[in-house]
Amino acid sequence: MSTPSRGRRGRSKDDGPRASLKQLLPFLLEHKGVLVVVAVLSVLEAVGTLVQPLLVGDLIGKVQAGDALGIAVWILVGLVVVSSLIGGFQHYLLQRTGTAVVYSSRRRLVAKLLHLPVQEYDARRTGDLVSRVGTDTTLLYAVLTQGFADSLGNALIFVGAIVAMLLIDPVLLLLIVVVIGASATVVALLSGRIRRATALQQEKVGELSSGVERAIGSIRTIRAAGAADREREAIAATAAEAYGAGIRVAKASAVIVPVAGIALQVSLLVVLGVGGFRVASGAIDVAQLVTFVMFLFFLIQPLASFFGAITSVSQALGALGRIQEVLDLPDETGHDAELAASVPVAESVDADAAVEFRDVHFAYPQVVVAARRKAQDDARGTLVDAHVAVAADDADAAVDTDDDVLHGVSFRVPRGARVALVGPSGAGKSTTLALIERFYDPTAGAVLIGGTDARALDRLALRAQLGYVEQDAPTLAGTIAENLRLASPDAADDACERVLRAVNLGDVLERSPLGLHAPVGEAGVMLSGGERQRLAIARALLAAPPILLLDESTSSLDGVNEQRMREAIDAVASGRTLIVIAHRLSTVVDSDLIVVLDHGRVVGQGTHEELVRDVPLYRDLAAHQLLV
Template structure:
């Protein structure tokens, strides 16, 4: 049944068991080694641009804060000089207190503004990423793991917060303090400045070399986190099957193994990052000892005063502390760029194109309510007025796997057409082509006489309803699910379609009525109720053509009978194209199309095919619809 889900053949819809992408690509699609393309600071531009006003304000606050920090050693020197001269220290001490308090307040304001801006960056990035993820071509979902995509929205975007709070702005503000401190130290004593720079720059150079390795290691760690998220999502989505199969321990072990791999990758990144701090400590302490030794000798020789030495030492701390912060910020920046690589890998994927003319021909109007019997609808719409036509349609997946071969099919308006055949015959793929989840490789597929490739996808889908084989029910209320394709529908509209598919009992059995919760994946509903709810949801949008993929695949006889009644109700409102394994639900169709190995091998009514199609006769006999 490789094609029955609309995805390429292979496990999990074409995904490799190890989570890797095509051609041995890494699990994140970035390359076999997971390293990804290296991004520079310029790549952060689009994520920071809309927050540039806030960043400018932060930069100005940082500039004033840097000036306050640079003024403090001067004021301390002035206090010491006043003490040495026996003068009053009230004035310089008062100014020093004011500057100190102002610097602290500015620091608090800077941290708040940075955190606020960082949260805004994370939000805008998530908004952009989610919008992108929901608009990718269907083939991308077939080859990627859902948990890994979720990890990019969660864990990867979170790392961008550190880039803003401790990254770019921190580097900029620290640079101002460093430059100011160097200038001030040069004015105090050039010899001590040379001693200081010799030790500090050696430590900085070593720290930068170490920090540059962090990006690749951080990217690898984030990739492992994505794999762990995918493993958790896989297990939770099938938790009932896992419990029933007695596989809980094995699945837990598999998830834990992925968590251990994520831990190990994180430890490797932390190990390299941890080297940065000791390198700077050694450099700072070495520079301080050297300054004190040389400075003490220069004070003893009279080349330097005690006040100058104290002032120089304070500037030394003003120099090394921002340098240490800058180096730490550089490390965080490398981690953020590693996460940005994974985010950009998704952002740069091509979206599902919405090609076609800017103003497509208007679809035929649909009456506000169409409740006449199907025979009357057919009488008003002649059988020779096709709604859907396939002419010589062939389709192969991007990897070259052929699925459909020169399929010819006509679906008249107001009719009910069934697609039957063995698993893997191409039935679900045909529906996917109608929905333009994929485009035909050859031939023409026309809706209302117009090739769908000449219409925007949104225009095509607005005329269609689609009920998948495992009809998804979204967590929320009955009303939430029904209004998915018709958000403006009224309560009366909802009750009308529920009654049409015999689901009025869903509203009556709960005091919440239409606001009753259906549970995660519709767990509070039976299989038959989920299928009929999906049909009701599609009918609410009043589609011209309703596509149903195996609506009775997992139903018992009683639910199958209810669903047959729902299909009859749907046929009164829309043209139907139904994929069916159970022939009993489609024997009364206007036409039945038999597919085998991607080719049409028979078309006709139930009685006609029993006489003309050996394959159909065999399927009917296997389901006890006819004597063998």
């Protein structure tokens, strides 16, 4: 069992996930070649910038002395043009690199999201995860484009200006340092507030995305229940919270932005006032004062850039904290490494058993139970996110009792056998299939596949042996062929058409001239519920793995299609192991073995006739369905 992730511990809700500048480095170092070029250009631009006031001072001195200006004017013009060209090319490189950083961060985040343990999806809302990929990563762009990456050149200009001003007039420089120090103090105090407010804003944007996704995904149910206005108000309330956090960011930024301007104006007034007095007293001449004023502008320019970078980086760190929270989560491979170090793997015993449960106990992680409870509270027991509804009946039992979902479950599935799992809602049937797929691992005991503890098998190799049809198997947006080839990407068109006709979906191919390449709509909206279910079964049949797991796979079918489905499954299941969850006992009475579950315990195993005779619960279920 995994513990809650590091990203969710040891912080208050207001602070949000914390990130540091050090955590930005991996994103920046991916583009170190370009950044080196940017740094070199920054240095060249800085040198050209620092030389300009000296040339201006020299020109003023020549004018005062009545000397010819000569080539000095053209040198100054050339420096201005070259510095501008360098600045433009540097700007292009920064924009391109900023875009590349966003792209690489999205790529890393998506790669991580698609390989997280299933319990992480159960504990989080889909819209929030999507928001991290979309809006949070965008804020990293500002790190490079608003003064962070060209800080070397700005630092050189800042230091060069300080040195030159010190040589011209230390007294004036001391007054300037006092003004700048006060400005920097204000910025430092506000930067932390911006980071916290940004993190909260991004969190609320994630909640907003989740709310919109939930409402749109359940729009028919919401409309039918007359709940559209209530959903709108709930989403609007979250949007208002995001707006409030954004206003706090704006207020803090609004204080920082004019600080540089105020510093420049105050510094300029000080220099003109005190400098004019010092020119009159003979301490410095007019040319030196003009040069000092130019260096003052060059001093304030990188300072303003630095202040802008503080705002951008503070916002980026708030977003990076949410990104890093996901990147720091262990994926399934990391989860397996932790598991191998703490859980002994069961020894291989019975290689003739395709699947064996050996005294299996299981409880959903508390983060999943808490998320399920929150989803129920938010939706008032009606609408919940689809990913939270994994093994919904079993998860509900965990919410209600906080106890194990499975208690010492043991049964054996011989190779090539047909086994049915039956029992009332919340008995643990769907959880059993989830354990076979290694969406979760047992709290105690072991699940063995082919006589080997599933925890000792590579997950991809394990799942390649399994064909799994969920209770509410989703239909992916795209075409019929794309849905079919999800597990069999190289399947030929004729094989796809053959399996579709086997599950009585031939008419779907004939609805559109596009045939296999006809779109099915978002979440399969262009198909009926029964057609979506048959398409999911066709996908599993096309892959034809050694073990088929069917969770209520015929619950949405009418009698005719159910019979066609059973015939198709019979054909493809020949020589394969089949584990079926069914509420309609009529579909499984001819199984080789029926396992009866109740409240997470096996209360009976055997054939239909044996269970009717020996197991009261099964006898009651059969009686209610007129099978006895």
